[in-house]
Amino acid sequence: MRRKALAFDHFLHLNVGKCSNFGSGVIFEYNGSALVAMVGKNCFAIASDRRLGVQLQTIATDFQKIYRIHHTLFIGLAGLATDTQTLYQRLVFRHKLYHLREERDMKPETFASLVSAVLYEKRFGPYFCQPVIAGLGDDDKPFICTMDSIGAKELAKDFVVAGTASESLYGACESMFKPDMEAEELFETISQALISSVDRDCLSGWGGHVYLVTPTEVTERILKGRMD
Amino acid sequence: MMKIDFSGLDPSLPVKGNAEDLDDEILAAPSFKLPVTVDFDGFQKAAVQMVKPAKGTTTLAFIFKHGVMVAADSRASMGGYICKALLILNLYKINLYLAASQSVKKIIEINPYMLGTMAGGAADCQFWHRNLGIKCRLHELANKRRISVAGASKLLANILYSYRGMGLSVGTMIAGYDESGAGLYYVDSEGGRLKGTRFSVGSGSPYAYGVLDSGYSFDLSVEDAAELARRAIYHATFRDGASGGVASVYHVGPGGWKKLSGDDVGEMHYSYYPIEPTTVEQEMADVRIA
Numbered sequence: 189m190r191r192k193a194l195a196f197d198h199f200l201h202l203n204v205g206k207c208s209n210f211g212s213g214v215i216f217e218y219n220g221s222a223l224v225a226m227v228g229k230n231c232f233a234i235a236s237d238r239r240l241g242v243q244l245q246t247i248a249t250d251f252q253k254i255y256r257i258h259h260t261l262f263i264g265l266a267g268l269a270t271d272t273q274t275l276y277q278r279l280v281f282r283h284k285l286y287h288l289r290e291e292r293d294m295k296p297e298t299f300a301s302l303v304s305a306v307l308y309e310k311r312f313g314p315y316f317c318q319p320v321i322a323g324l325g326d327d328d329k330p331f332i333c334t335m336d337s338i339g340a341k342e343l344a345k346d347f348v349v350a351g352t353a354s355e356s357l358y359g360a361c362e363s364m365f366k367p368d369m370e371a372e373e374l375f376e377t378i379s380q381a382l383i384s385s386v387d388r389d390c391l392s393g394w395g396g397h398v399y400l401v402t403p404t405e406v407t408e409r410i411l412k413g414r415m416d
Numbered sequence: 417m418m419k420i421d422f423s424g425l426d427p428s429l430p431v432k433g434n435a436e437d438l439d440d441e442i443l444a445a446p447s448f449k450l451p452v453t454v455d456f457d458g459f460q461k462a463a464v465q466m467v468k469p470a471k472g473t474t475t476l477a478f479i480f481k482h483g484v485m486v487a488a489d490s491r492a493s494m495g496g497y498i499c500k501a502l503l504i505l506n507l508y509k510i511n512l513y514l515a516a517s518q519s520v521k522k523i524i525e526i527n528p529y530m531l532g533t534m535a536g537g538a539a540d541c542q543f544w545h546r547n548l549g550i551k552c553r554l555h556e557l558a559n560k561r562r563i564s565v566a567g568a569s570k571l572l573a574n575i576l577y578s579y580r581g582m583g584l585s586v587g588t589m590i591a592g593y594d595e596s597g598a599g600l601y602y603v604d605s606e607g608g609r610l611k612g613t614r615f616s617v618g619s620g621s622p623y624a625y626g627v628l629d630s631g632y633s634f635d636l637s638v639e640d641a642a643e644l645a646r647r648a649i650y651h652a653t654f655r656d657g658a659s660g661g662v663a664s665v666y667h668v669g670p671g672g673w674k675k676l677s678g679d680d681v682g683e684m685h686y687s688y689y690p691i692e693p694t695t696v697e698q699e700m701a702d703v704r705i706a
Contacts, residue, residue: 390657414682416653416660
C-alpha cells in the first residue's frame with residue numbers, strides 16, 4: 189500500500205458549513221486544485237492547474253498555486269484557497285527571518301520540517317491545505333515531499349500529488365513515471381500526467397503551470413489545456 | 417411484493433380486446449416493485465437526496481423563425497454521496513466531481529420530428545423518453561395522425577407528476593414541429609410543465625442564458641441560430657465545472673430534426689480566443705528573475 193492514510197480522511201467530526209452529513213472531504217473540494225511534483229536526474233519539476241472556482245463556478249483561470257521560497261525551493265499548496273494564501277505568507281515570513289539570522293537559504297528538508305510544525309500548531313483548527321514541497325538539497329539532489337493538512341510528512345523518491353484530482357494523478361504518474369529522466373523528458377511526462385488527470389476532474393484544470401528546476405536554471409511554462 | 421399501479425392516471429390505454437395477442441408488458445402502465453424496508457419514508461428521503469446534486473449539465477433550446485434549435489454539452493459527472501440509509505450496511509463514498517464521461521448523448525431522439533434533452537439522472541431521462549416515444553407511436557397508430565408537441569409533453573408531465581416525491585431527477589425540454597408550428601415545452605420531475613420560446617436547463621444554464629438572451633432574435637437565420645446555440649454552450653462549459661466535452665447542435669424544422677454540428681469545446685476556446693504571445697509579457701518575465 190503505497191500511500192499512507194492521511195489525517196483529513198478521518199475528520200468526520202468536523203462541521204464545515206452545512207456539510208455535516210457529507211463526510212470530511214468537502215471543504216477541500218470548495219476551490220479545486222491539482223498539484224504534482226516529480227524527480228528527475230539532478231532536477232525536479234512541480235506543476236499545478238490554474239483554476240480558481242467556487243464549487244462548480246469558475247472564477248479565475250490564472251490562479252497561482254505554486255510559490256517560490258528561494259531559487260531552488262518551491263512549495264505548491266492545494267486545498268482551500270484562502271488558507272493556501274495565508275499559509276504561504278506565513279512561510280515566506282519565517283524563511284525571510286531564517287535568511288536574516290543564518291545568512292543562507294533553508295535546505296528543503298529543513299523547510300519541510302518547518303511546514304510540518306506550522307501545520308501541527310493548528311492541530312485542532314487546521315489550515316485546509318495540502319502542501320507539496322520540492323527543492324534541490326545538498327549536492328543538487330532533488331527532494332520532494334507532501335503532507336496532509338496537519339503536517340504528516342510523506343517523503344517520496346519518485347513523485348507526489350495533491351488536490352481534488354489526486355486519485356487520477358496517482359494513476360497517471362504511476363504509469364508514466366520512469367526514474368532518472370532528463371529535464372526535457374521530465375517536463376513532457378509531468379505535463380502529460382497533469383493534463384490527462386485534470387481532464388477527469390470537474391474542479392481542476394483550465395490550463396497548467398509547470399516549473400522545471402535544474403542546478404543552473406529555472407524554467408516556467410504555461411500549458412495549453414482544455415478550458416471546460 | 418408490493419407494486420404501485422398507476423393505470424388509473426393513464427388515459428391513453430386502448431380498449432381491452434384481443435388482449436391475448438398483445439404482450440401485456442407494452443399495454444400496462446409501468447409499475448415498479450417497491451423495496452421491503454422498515455422505514456420507507458426515510459428510504460425515500462435518502463433516495464431523493466442521492467440524486468439531487470446530479471443536474472450537472474448545460475442544455476438549451478429556443479424557437480425562432482425556422483423552427484427550434486436545440487443544443488447540449490456532453491459531460492456526465494458522477495452524482496451521489498454518502499447515502500445515510502445504507503450507512504449501516506456499507507459506507508460508500510462516490511467522488512461527486514469525477515468527470516465520468518465526456519461523450520454522453522444528452523439530446524434524445526424521441527421520433528423523427530421530436531427531440532428531448534437530458535438533464536438530471538441519466539437513467540431516468542433515457543427510460544422515460546423512450547417510454548414517451550412508445551406512447552407517441554401508439555397514439556399515431558390509434559389515431560392515424562401524429563401527436564402534437566403539447567400532447568407529448570403533457571403525457572410525460574403526467575407520468576412524472578405521478579412519481580413526484582419518489583426521487584426521480586428529470587429536467588427535460590421537449591422540442592418538436594407539429595401542425596401548429598414549432599413547439600417547445602419544459603418538463604421536470606417536480607411535475608412542472610411550461611410552454612415557452614427560450615429555455616436552458618442544468619448547472620450551466622445561468623451562463624448559457626446570458627449569451628442566449630443577449631444574442632437572440634426571432635429572425636435569425638439557421639446558421640446564425642446554430643452559432644448562437646453553440647457559443648452559449650461553449651461559454652457555459654467554460655464557467656461551469658460540471659459541463660464540458662462536445663457541444664452538439666440540432667435543428668428541428670418542418671421536415672423533422674437534423675443534427676447540425678458536434679464541436680469539441682476545448683478546441684472551440686482556442687478558435688474564439690487564439691493564443692497570442694506578446695512581447696510585453698517577455699520583458700516582465702525577465703525583470704522578475706533578476
